[in-house]
Amino acid sequence: MYLLKRKKGDYMEDKNMEIVYPGSVIIDSLDVIPGQNVYRVGSKVISKRVGIVVKKGSIINVVPLNGVYIPKVGDFVIGEIVDIGVSFWVVDINSPYDAYLGIYDTKDFIEKESDLADYYDVGDLIFAKISKVTRTKFVNVTLKDPQAKKLGKGMVINVTPSRVPRIIGKGGSMIKLIKERTNTRIYVGQNGAIWISGENMEIAAEAIFYVEEHSVVKGLTEKVAELLDKRLGDANGKKDKEE
Amino acid sequence: MITQTTKDYLVRLLKKEERRDGRKLDEFRKVMIEKDIGENAEGSARVRIGNTEVIVGIKMQVGEPYPDKPDEGVMITMCEFLPMASSSFEAGPPGEDEIELGRVIDRGIREGKVIDTKKLVIVPGEKVWTIFVDIYVVNDDGNLYDAAAIAAMAALTVTKIPKLDENHEIIEGEYEGKLPLNHTVISLTAYKAENVIFLDPTHQEESIIDSRLTVGVREDGKIVSLQKGMEGSWTEEEIIKSIEMLQKKAKPFIKQVVK
Amino acid sequence: MVKKIKRSDGRAPDELRKPYIIKAGVVKRAQGSALVQSGKTIVIAAVYGPKKVIPKHLEDRDKAILRCRYNMITFSVKDRKKPGPDKRSVEISKVIANALSRVVMLEEYPRTLIDVDLEVIQADAGTRVAALTAASVALADAGIAMKDLMPAVAAGRANGQILLDLTKEEEDAEDAVDMPFAYIPSTGEITLLQMDGIVDLNEIKKMIDLAKKGAQQIYELQVKALKERYAALATLSEVVK
Structure with a gap:
C-alpha cells in the first residue's frame, strides 16, 4: 500500500509526483471526495489506474498515465470518417467506440436526397466535439461549434x-x-x-x-x-x- | 428464462436461510443412483438429483500406455451436455463448461487413486487398458457437478474388464472380472450466492450463484482435489467451513455408491 | 515415510523461486504487457483492449468481455507440445479469466472486448499462477480500471513438507500436492483455488497460509514492476541527444 501524504493544493504542482497503481490507497479520510479513476472502500480512497494523484479542492482524482480513449462529452477529438449511413457518418475516434455524426450536426446545409459523401467522404478527417455519450457508450459528435472543422491534408x-x-x-x-x-x-x-x-x-x-x-x-x-x-x-x- | 424479480426473491430467501422447495441450505434433493443402465458399456450408472439427470458409461479399450507411465492403464474423461438437457445448451464440440466439469470429475478419480491402474497392463510398455469415463448430462436442473461425480464413481464400481483373445482383441460379451478399485472418491460442491453458502442448487438457484467450490473426498476422509469455479471469491474461513461440511456430506454417498 | 529433506534448489519451504522477476511493458505492440519469470518458468502476458467486439452480436451492453487465452508454446516443455488448445489450456484460460473478473472493472467498458494473451515460454511448474500474476500487471499497464492487482502462487506438499512455489521436480514427488492460489491483497478474497493430491484439512490450512504469504511478496514485486515502468515518466533522465 502506498499512502501519499500531501499538503493542500494541486498535487500536479508538487516536485516529486508519486505514481499510484490499481489498489494503492491514496488517502484514508472521510473528508475528501473520490473523483475520477478512484473508488472508496470504507474511509479509504483507492486508485483504479496507474496514474498521478491530483487534488482539486476536496476531490481526489487520479490522472491516468495510460489507457485507450474513452469518450467524454465536451472533448474535442480528431476522427476519420469510416462509413456513411442514410443520415449519418460513422467516425473512427481512436477508441473502442465509434462516434456518429448526424446530418444536422454539421455546419453545412445538406440538401435532401443528396449524397452524403459529397460533404464528408470516407477517409476525411474532422476535428469534432463529443456532444453525447449514452450509458452504454453510444457516441455522437458535432461540428456545430466554432472550433470544430474539417481538416485538410496533414x-x-x-x-x-x-x-x-x-x-x-x-x-x-x-x-x-x-x-x-x-x-x-x-x-x-x-x-x-x-x-x-x-x-x-x-x-x-x-x-x-x-x-x-x-x-x-x-x-x-x-x-x-x-x-x-x-x-x-x-x-x-x-x-x-x-x- | 429467469427474471430479475425471481432472482431477487431467491436471494431474499437464501439470506433468511430458506429455499423455494423448503430445503435447508445444506440439504440435498432426493438422490437416486441406478447402476448398469447400458448394455454396451462395461459399466454405467444414472444419477438423478431431483430433476437433474446424468448418465455415465465406462468403455474399455486396448490402447497404448503413456510414455512416462509404461506400466499403468490410462483413464480419459469426457463430458457432454446433450442439447436436450437445457435450452441454453448447443450441439457441437465441448465448450468450456463441459471441459471444466469433465476435468474436475477426472481430477477427483485420478488424484484419489480410485482405479488400480497398475493392474491394467496387458503387455508392459505396449498394451494397457484405456478406460473412457463418458459423462452425459441428460437433464440440467442444477448441481451437475455432484450428479456427475456420483454417477462416475457408481459406474466405476460395476465396471467389468472384457476378456481378450490371444491377439489381445476383445471377446464380445465375455468378461474376466471387475475393474480393480483401491478407493472411493465423491466430489461434492459448495455453492455461494450473495455470501450465503449452500448445497445442491436447482437450475433456478444456479442463476444467482457467483462461485462454487468442488472438493474431492475419499472414503478415508482425505481431500484429494479442490476446484474453485466461476467468478466469485472465497475467504479462507468459508473454504475451511465448506470443506468440513462436504467431508461430512460425502460419507453417505460413498457408502451408497459401493453398495 | 516422511523425511525432512532440503529443497533441491536450496530454498526454505516458504521461499519463492529464484530468480522471481516481474517486468511490465515487454510487448510494445500491446496496450499493456508483462513478463513473469519464476525460476525456470517464464510467462508473457499481453493485453489488447478494450476494443470493439467482433462479431458485434457477442457484445455485452453492460460490460466488457474479458477473454483469456493461456497457451504453452511447442518448445516450452521437453516433449514437443502439440500446438493449439487442449482441455487443460481451455480450463486454465477459464479459471484465470474468472479470477481476473473479480478485480477488473468490466462495467466501465460496456460493449467492448479485453483480450489477455498468456504465452508460456518455458514451463517448470506453476505456469498458471505465473500467467495470472503477469496478467494483472499487464492489465494495469494497459490502463484498465481495476480494484487491485492480483498476485498468484502455488503452495503444495512434497516429501512430507508443506512448500511454497513448487518446481516440476518437487511436483513429481511421490506424495506431491499442488495448490494453485490467487487472491486480492486488499480484501483477502481468494479468487483462484485448485488442488491435486491427497491431503487432510490441516494441511490445506497450512498451504493457504503459506500461499497468502507468498502472494504478498509477489504483490510487492508487481507494484515494483509497474513503478519501474512508469518512474521514467516522472524523471527527466534522458538528455536531448
Missing part, C-alpha cells in the same frame, strides 16, 4: 490519450511553443490523435512524442525548447549546405 500521429493535457501544456503553452518554433499548424484531439501540417511537421511530431514520454516532468518546457532549437538548427544547417 499528418496524424497518435499519442497516449491520457497524456494529451501535458502536450497542450498550461494554458496551451507547450503546444504553442511547438507550433511557433516549427511554424506548423497543429490540432490536438483529446483522443490522442494529433493533426500536424507544415514544413517542419516531422520535428513537431518528434517534440510531441518527447513530451508524451516525459509528460510527468518539471522543467519540460525548457527541455522541449532546447530540443526544437537543436533540430531546427540542424535542419537549417542542412538546407544551407544543399543550397
